[in-house]
Amino acid sequence: MLSRLLKKNSPPEAIPAFTKKPFFRSEQKAFYGRLRRALPKCYVFPDVELRALMTPVSTDTRQRRSEKEYLLGRKVDYAVFDARLTLLCVIELKSGGVIDNTPGSNAQLLRSASIRHFCWDKQNLPTSEQMQRMFGSYAEPAAAKDEAENLASAPGSLLDDMPSITFARATSLTVKALEALAPLGHTKAAYPHVWERICMFCTEPNHLEEYLISLSVQSRATKRAGFPPEVLTEIYNIEEANAPFINRTPTKPSWNDAFDTRHR
Template sequence: MLNRLLKKPPEPAPSFTKRRFFGTEQKAFYGRLRRALPKCYIFPDIPLSKLIIPSNPDPKIKSSHQQHLSGRRVDYAVFDARLHLLFVIELTVPPAPGANPDIIPIAALMASAGIRRFSWPKDNLPSTDQTLRALADYSAENMAKEEGGNGPSSQLGEHEHTDAVPVVDTIIQPRGATTLTLEALAGMAPQGALKSLYPHVWERICLFCTEPRHLHQYLHSLSMQDRGVKRAGFSEEALNEIARIQVANVGYLQTQTAPERASWNDVFTDR
């Protein structure tokens, strides 16, 4: 009885609350990636050990090399519809004082494995326009050519959520076309949100559709709040239509302009 009285009551179960996965800037950047890569799967915060493994057969050396991966992550890993790794994105920060100089940079690890890498400073993320230009090789049009038009929702036996940014691969353009057409625009806006709710915007898009640079400038003017999560004043359906047109137009824009020198960090290509 005495022991029962002196026994401490059980400690209460710890209390938790949900944590935001993305901050405002990171969420906005993820949205830009989704618009630039509508046919890709984008996974954030992926351990290096899930992407690469040591190739040396010697057990001791292999174990030593494995330690270089322990606890390290890339900010984003991007896969195609068959879940083949396409490239990684690293958001860099200045090295902390007293950082271990023997740590192999992620850039070197990716280069050794033959994995393409894009890198931007974490405190200076690229705009929508810069993201589209940098990742143009993986746009909807280029991915459709490589995969035969198979998007993520058609590969794994599951339909993607309808709130994902729609892809452009259902739009059939004449072979050799150098600009968008009115027919292509209509196909990119099947619900007619822009045409019915924002007719003045739709009219200008149609007016500029055969002039990729002017169309690009106009679409960019619609997103002056570039770092916001969404453009103010537009419905979700209208945002999806703008994103479709913006991604499709970039391909034609690049055929008419000289390639720009990249202003971000080095890009490591596949070997």
């Protein structure tokens, strides 16, 4: 009884006060502006969780729950969508721009879901022009005829009021895309014969993957013989950009890389 009376007489808990917080710092805002200029026809969303972009392919309820929990807390810096909110690619900003290819890393999960992945050095971010070359067809609107056809085929919804934007579907990398992926030209300068073969195979994604794998030391997993870190970074970037174009034979999914692109 006494405790009940004391509870009644205690003052109400004060509600904390808040103030508006800037979403971007000034340098982040400047880069976002560059990104928007490079992709004027796309929607660019910052700080996106992986679980919003991919979903497990397993049909087992318990396994799906475990695999969804595996994605908790994982994010990418930016996700790029077309006008119909179809995911085009994701962007990560890391110190040194080195892709983490360890088992279970974001890069591995994105590759398993066939999501195109860019990784850039946060201290040396590309310009709008470099990004346009990297994104290729993503940065270019399709012909008006294609837009009209796609708009006519869309179901009745809010999308009917939105102009249809489609992109010419690229089937492989190009030499121009390779140069954008390696803007500093470390591989080209130090190993011209390697760069020449990469350019030669760039229009054949499966052959390019085989060649890039052949550069690896067979007994040392992802470590490569004799290549300095800056060259490794360029090779990894090319591997990541080439991955979505590879024709793979479907395999039985495993526990931590069995994810597919998620459709809302």
